[in-house]
Amino acid sequence: MNESAKKAFYITTTLPYVNSKPHMGHALEFVRADAIARYKRLMGFDVCFNTGTDEHGIKIFQKAQEEGVDTQEFVDKNAETFKNLLKSLNISNDKFIRTTDEYHKLAAQEFWKRCFDNGFIYKKTYTGLYCAGCEMFIKEKDLKNGECEIHTGKKLEEIEEENYFFKFSQFGEKLKEYYKENPDFVTPSYRLNELTKMIDEGLEDFSISRLKEKLPWGVKVPNDDEQIMYVWFDALVDYISTLGWPVDSEGQFKKYWEDGETVQICGKDNTQHQALRWQAMLLAAGLPLTNRIIVNGFINSKGQKMSKSLGNVIDPVELVEKYGTDALRYYVLRELSPHEDSDFSIEKFHEAYTANLVNGVGNLVNRILKLAEDYLDKAVDIESKKVFFSQYSDPFDNLDYKKAIDGTWEGVKWVDERIQREEPFKVVKADLEKGKQMIRELVGNLAEVAWHLQPFLPKTAEAIFDAIAKNKKPETPLFPRID
């Protein structure tokens, strides 16, 4: 295939904010984006998969101070923990951008300039209640008895501050038009209704900068030494700065963002930032909008939000250490709801692992390859099996990975049933040639399963192909029984 003829596909996660360590929600977003990216690559798309870390803002600055370390040192260390998570989840990202990367900062400033030049940024005096303890403004709704929740007894000061604002209010109609023309813009679709309603209630301009003395850690506002960009305005630009915008010396921005299909995946708390603010910012800068946004639900544990105080936090890294990368990937992709909040419990995880990976795929691999190893004198040619079934690719083309992975397990079940029905282990003893032919077909079926497994459980798929090529049952089970 001609490289230049490949269709470009771009997918990006949101950038995790590195003020704390990675949690299951991050793992979920990474894995789902990864499955889509891997599928698109297999379908012949020229894929660019972006992720990274969001490293500016007051909270990070404060956290670093609390720990008594230099802010850059602090973010360097935390960015590393996210990189390690990506590695342990076997994420195939092509890019890893950090908002403290020099090229990103320059891009954020250029983005600001374009919006400013186009007349969508202005300066305005802002009056608010400032808590010296938090070193930030406290919103009216967060007041407890007229005081800051954390620093009770401390008097709040009414402070006037000049900040830059973004003319968000001007984009409501344009965004609604875009939603109308692109009904698939947001998945699940009811989120689009929520967004439309928000627009109807009126969009307010929002502040996009802070005084440098209050927020020393961030990207400088162009042509104003007193002001630092508020994190959002800086961070959102990463989706294009990672592609080399604005310089675009390698043509990636043009290829992926302008000419390709663009997909963003995010958590539900991020919906409006991705689908509303960021899109308005793109309009302001005169750039194409995102094609699709996929919104994930949250993960609860035992019906409640995971939190340290409840002691119900499940660490993705620990789970990977015990059950393996593909076990976690499987659970996140198949057993959790694609868009609604879901409950994550070790018990359910363990049950699903045993039922579908140990007794399902793992056992199927062993039973077929034992027969192959014993009765076939050479590896089966499986080249013709390396295609996707339409029941799988049709929904997956539309980013519905859940239907695709469900279909894969229907395939596993079908092969198990076939073995039971045809009893090749008996036939091979009565009629060797006929039995061998059956086993060859089963190896072919196994190859089909492995092919469809690739976007979801890449290591497992690879291990199956490898075992088929060697015509040997794996030395150790793909998914060991864990008690």
Add this chain to the structure above:
RNA sequence: GCCGAGGUAGCUUAGUUGGUUAGAGCGGUCGUCUCAUACGCGACAGGUCGUGAGUUCGAAUCUCACCCUCGGCACCA
């Protein structure tokens, strides 16, 4: 408060425009095979489809009321 979604077997859930005995997976029980990781396959049990009323020859599916749960309501990375 406003807007929206939904309440289906122990758990997770499928059920486009109303139509034969409401499907599936997991879990449970029983049976069975032996190639396989005590795995697989088969069978069974288990549902007044939130409650009440209405429309209809016929409703989980339409209408109304009520109960309950959940989500969104903006600068929370």
